[in-house]
Amino acid sequence: MVRSALLLLLLIVLVALQSSVFPYIRFFSGQPNLILLVVVAWALDADWREAFTWAFVGGLLQDLMSIAPLGTSILPLVLAIFALKLLDQQFEGLSILLYFVVVVAASLLAQVVLFVGLGLVGYPIDLIPTIRYFLLPTMAYQIALALPVYLLVRWLHQLTRPRRSYGLSP
């Protein structure tokens, strides 16, 4: 319960930060998508149900604060989590490497889905400048922040992991 509340609070704060403080640190038009990084990192140590739940919640929070239609950020997160969990089952012990691969792939996918979603609401995208000034700087941010976010989320995981009690309860 505490674990869920803590993660929800973290995601809400990150979404608010992405709309208020992060624009000040934009590199060209790119800015970090910390929700994606946190959700993917959290999924590594979570079971399937928990991983998908947070992918859904994280994406929904992002979409509530954007012109893009609801679901635009959820879809890539759900696909990313599915890929991550499948790969994690296949290549056990390579979780950090998988995390990086999935972060890069999911960040790219998130941008592509965003372009399509915006196109559907009548917001056409000029592809070449978008790739140059938005997609590439965003990817640079994602790669640069992937490791710090991974370490932070691992620490949070360990902090909030339910402990098994071996003593006799009174």
Place this chain on the structure above:
Amino acid sequence: MRRQNPLVYFIISLSLASALLIVSLSGLLSGVQGIAAAPLFALTGLFTRGGSAVMAAGNELYDVESLRQRNRDLERQLAALTGEVVQLREIAADYERLAQLLNYTTANRDMQFIAADVLGVDQQGLIRAILINKGTRDGVRAGMPVVTELGLVGRIFDVTANAARVQLITDQNSFVSGRLQTSRAEGSVEGRGLLTGNLVMRYIPVDAPIIIGDLVFTSGLGGNFPPNIVIGQVTSRQSFEFELSQEAQLTSLIDFNRLELVLVVTNFEAADLRLE
């Protein structure tokens, strides 16, 4: 313990997300979305104010360091500039007279405004849009122009009960019909948000003179914005051989990164040319 079936969770999540996307595109969720986003808007507003305060404090610290150097530079420049002061006073007097001729104040009395606080900016760096704390309850409607005392900010793109999203004129999908102050030549002012946050005015007739420093106003053509609102100032021009038009780079007088308060023009209805 029952084994989890990953495929079931995946299909449920994917179906929910797709359903949400389809319903959202149909516009049925806009009311619910507004209510659900209200606490997030409030929190973002708090962070924005906090962020602005931190930025201001940081800028002040930086200013102290740079002021010493700047002071020395300014003393050197002072001697050179003294001669220009007389000339500038003449220009200032001209400006006063022109302002009276334009009767700008009278023109603005025709407009009705609602002041709104800026809560934050759009989540996606691709989009140049801001969130404001006024919505349909305050009479704000989609398409209404948004201004400050320095000129045009953008137009209402999307509105909920108590908040609205404003597409800035620097957005790559923003197109405003503009008119050069001196030559009265017209063109289309487009946002270059992805690159620099500046503007470009295209399709200026090839024979129209473009003066650096000239102001560009809304022309009112197309019916999307009222006429005579400042859009920006010409910083450079470009003409191409064999082209039928030329273009000018503009800079808005507004610092879009430090917007805190804007005015929504509530008595202007944008022309809707869609066929019923």
